Amino acid sequence: LGTAPIRTGIHAYDLVKRNELSYANVADAFGLKRYxxxxxxxxDISITYEGYIKKQMDQVDKVRKLEEKIL
Structure with missing residues (x-):
């Protein structure tokens, strides 16, 4: 796949997290369904940016709670 060697079992999800791979690369290499x-x-976007998206959603929740707070 043109990436660092895999030394232990790894999920396809974790391969897509690697910057140099996409779902299409992984699907073709392992015979997964194509879309x-x-x-x-x-x-690709949701897997790659999962951590950032979660942080952003957590911030949105905090702001909502602050907006609902009565002063």
């Missing part, structure tokens, strides 16, 4: 380019791009 439309739009869907595969959405999968």
């Amino acid at each position: 439309t380019p739009d869907v595969e791009e959405a999968v």
Whole structure:
């Protein structure tokens, strides 16, 4: 796959997290189901930026709670 060697078992999800791989690369290499380019791009984005998205959603929740607070 043109990436660092895999020394232990790894989930396809964790391979897609690697910057140099995409869902399409992993799907082709391991015979996984392919989807439309739009869907595969959405999968890549959500997996790659999962941590950032979670942090942002946590911040949104905190702001909502602050907005609901009566002063």
